[in-house]
Amino acid sequence: MKVIVLGAGVTGVTTAWYLHEAGHEVTVIDRQPAAAMETSFANGGQVSVSHAEPWANPGAPFKVLKWLMREDAPLLFRLRADPAQWRWGLQFLRECTPARTRHNIRQIVSLGLYSRGQLQSLRQRTGLQYDQLTQGILHFYTSQREFDDAQAPARLMREQGCELDMKTADECVAIEPALAQCRAKIVGGSMTPSDESGDAHRFTQGLAGLAQQQGVRFLYDTRILGVQREGQVVTGVQVADAQGVVRIERADAYVLCLGSFSRGLARDLGISLNIYPAKGYSVTLPVTAPEQSYSVSLTDDEYKLVFSRLGDRLRIAGTAELNGYNTDLNLLRCEAIVRRVRELFPNMTDGQGAQYWTGLRPATPSNLPYIGRSVVSNLFLNTGHGTLGWTHSCGSAAAVADIVSGRVPQVDYGFMGQPAPQRWWGGAVAAT
Template sequence: MKVVVLGSGVIGVTAAYQLAVAGHEVTVIDRQSAAARETSYGNAGEVSPGYSAPWAGPGVPVKAIKWLLMHHRPLVVRPHLDLGMVRWGLSMLRNCTAARYEVNKGRMVRLAEYSRKCLEELRDQTGIQYDQRMQGTLQLFRTQAQLDHTAADIAVLQRYGVRFELLDRDGCVRQEPALHGVRDKFAGGLLLPGDETGDCFKFTQALAAMAVQQGVQFRYGTRIERLKPGAQQIDGVVTDAGTVKGDAYLVALGSYSPLLLAPLGIRIPVYPVKGYSITVPITDATGAPESTVMDETHKVAVTRLGDRIRVGGTAELAGYTLRLHEARRQTLEHVVSDLFPRGGDTGRAEFWCGLRPMTPDGTPVIGATRLPNLYLATGHGTLGWTMAAGTGRVMADVISGRKPGIDMKGLTIDRYAGAYR
């Protein structure tokens, strides 16, 4: 079967690789000059099944107000005329209940844990290297009040069988020795030892090269204009270099997926939420993190990637703009300098932003659509890197007509009423 994959981010490339392994003839189309040049380029570096949870949950509306009032705030809203943002925001508020949180987290953990297994298998099969580390995620609580409110999160982790350890100050320092000099700045932490770290860009680039060896063709520098509808299915992809035809089409364009699907009468509630990062060269390895430290107060992750520190965070609602705001850089620099003052040189940091494709319920949209040859793999939000290996395997199975390795209930477009017009 000829399969056309739209998008060469980590989701599109993992799907293309798995489709090629399954025996399909695969073509990937992307406007960039190489794989992983947009949202997959500079993310926080976490592969975090244990941290998989929807943003929408009980108490979040009140927390959001507090976040907006912080100096180094984790949430930024830039008001503009955007009905899509309003609809997305209202839908997110409807998901801020205990019942919806349980359902949504269950769906996300199901895919994330499956993805953990698929990534392990992929490493064993290919020997792929991407500055990976297997030392877990430390969620750091700066206040005793934050530490005291971990009971609900721990209950969820226990329910889904996710390994964890609740640590005091000494335990946090044993896990991350560089925190010894700032131990007075936190009360404790929650360790998720099963989580991993790694450079998503390096992974995607390496896997793209392996995909080429499997026969995948990459058409870089090609702008996708629209999907060409036929009588009952998609007849081709219209690009600025001509029409590309296949037997099946997989949309893996992240935040831009809704724009391509809307003319077909398909509406998915995926909205771009901008995230920022800085990548800091390490100047003192003993003062740098060993793995990932998640600052719970600022919602910023500080991750060791080889000889660099990646600092990622902020949720900015501003549409599709990629403008870099200096205030966001200052927040990221504040966190890494506050926790790891000897670790790196922020004066030489690379400043970056990308658009996370967020759904209001946190769960991505993967699987088939009502059109028999059109498939979706988008809406992974902050967890695209975490869920990529599993998503790629699922999509290869679905498109190949095989039963996926996980239950697809609640993961497809069918969970949204009014998705088809």
């Protein structure tokens, strides 16, 4: 079968890879000159099954109100006259109940465990190298209340099969000695020894290169102008190349992997996706003091920052700003990340040589991505992964390849367009 994948970020490229492995003839279309040049370019680098508690949880409404006027807030709503933002926000509040939070954690852990296994298998088959480290992820807390509140979600994750152990402050320092610089602030932590980290940009470009060698067709510098539809069938994609030449690309099936831009294209087809861009920031620093620098990937709960070691680089990323499709780099938010890094690790860096980046994460209110068949018969969705696109990329891609091929995915997740119990209640619906 001929399949067109729309988007060449980490989700689109992994989708193309697994579709090709399933025997399909695959074309990938992206407006950028290469793979992974937008949201996948400089993310936090964590493959984090343990990062399964969604933003929407019972404690979130109070925190959002507390952070509303803080420019450096971990989650910042910039209220706009935007119906999509208000719709997203109202559904976010509905997801904050204990029952919805438990449901969403179970789904996120299930997909994460499957995806991490798929990534490990793919790496073994291909030999891809992307500054990966398999030393686990250590989540540390500097608030006793937040540490206490983390116990119940941790128990639920363990029940779902996530290996996650609570640690004392001294045990955290023993796992990552660089934390000795801020030992007085730490009240405890949790360790997921099977989690990983790595450079998603390097991984995606490497996998795209391998896929191209094996016959996957990549159309870079190609803008998607629109999608043609007859009844319940997509008949083609209208595109324009770098020279402005317009043509129609046709296939038997199409997979939407356009991240935050999926909502607009889906709307044109009569499909409503509750995806809103959550602008995230990252700072990349050179390793200038190796003996004082972390090597175990870390998560700072209070500031919602993740830390990954990528070879001779330190990547620190986090925060979410809901401000439409604005991609301006807010230096205040970037500098706030550097201040926190220097506060935690005063001997690690002076902040010199920092490279700042921002990108739009495709967030759903529940943190659950849209994966599966849409209401248009030959259009499939693999989008809305929010902060977990790198973590869930291989698993969601393998599942979509199964669904496109007429097989039932091997993971217990609420896929759209699948018979119950694999149907997610929050799937795509006809647009109104």
